[in-house]
Amino acid sequence: MVDTIRKKVEALVRPEIQALKAYHVPDATGLIKLDAMENPYSWPEPMKREWFDALQQVALNRYPDPEARRLRERLRAALGIPLGMELVLGNGSDELIQIILMAVARPGAVVLAPTPTFVMYEMIATFTGMKFVGVPLAPDFSLDMPAMRKAIERHQPAVIFLAYPNNPTGNLFAREDIVRVIERTPGLVVLDEAYHAFAGQSFMDQLGKHDNLLVMRTLSKQGLAGLRLGVLAGPRPWLEEFNKVRLPYNIGVLTQASAEFALAHLALMEEQAGLIRAERERVFESLSALKDVRAWPSRTNFILFRVEKGDADRVFEGLCQRGVLIKNLNSAGGVLGNCLRVTVGTPEENNSFLKALEASL
């Protein structure tokens, strides 16, 4: 039976899907978890009780508002979405990437992004039957503009994704380079501002000034990774089409109510982001002071660093043995050879990480 099942799987499932590895999430039980860009802070108890009260008003027996009208209005204000621009919500930005690509996936259509970058762009391009073209970043992690220009001319991408700031390198690309990409490409440019709370820069105010610019945000990096809520903003004609592809009830009642509640407490979210930004600078200084480590400045809530002795796998294992889980990027190779990525946690977590790292080097 198993054999005949395997034969049928091989005959029916698209070869490019069979060739993929499922997105791997390591087990963090018992470890200090600094691998996934999560916010380490939760809400104060009185606020949690207020949130439970809000959830009790929710009618679980009813379908959610398919347009999430109230939540969208709150997001408009909270995110500073320019007047006249539309927004579509997704089950995380991951779903928004999927929605965009499903809408444009003609046979042969290309998705382009500078690499290394967020892996979901390439994975979802593959899911939707599109071709992914990665353009290597310059050695200083800036956009390699001659290479970008050539790739745009040659591949005429339907969509270009630019993570702003970029994951896993942590830097912001130069604004003038991004504007040139937007002006040079015949396709869509999606600015993925997942780390906006830590970056201090945005293209949100540029929406409507270019006919092919969209901006994506998420609540994941601001303490709500478990909620799954992403926001895509841009001109109405684009978003009307994407809205047709979106499954009608993709944002559940609990997510809508919880996100509305969270957005009524923006000051707390900003306070937590401020703590993380301050800790990021402290951890960066500490990493930079280590002899065998090269750390890159970050505009996100994580720091990329290289183990200069060239044994990042061993250092990563040493950290795990000492109870700290970060992300090992060494197997990606190229510019990420011997690189590790640590998410900024609480001061105590960061101290544990720094101590474990020194012991592991």
Ligand SMILES: *Cc1c(COP(=O)(O)O)cnc(C)c1O
């Ligand atoms: C973490 C991250 C996201 C977040 O995805 P969600 O599905 O909203 O959790 C999106 N883009 C980039 C570049 C990221 O690093």
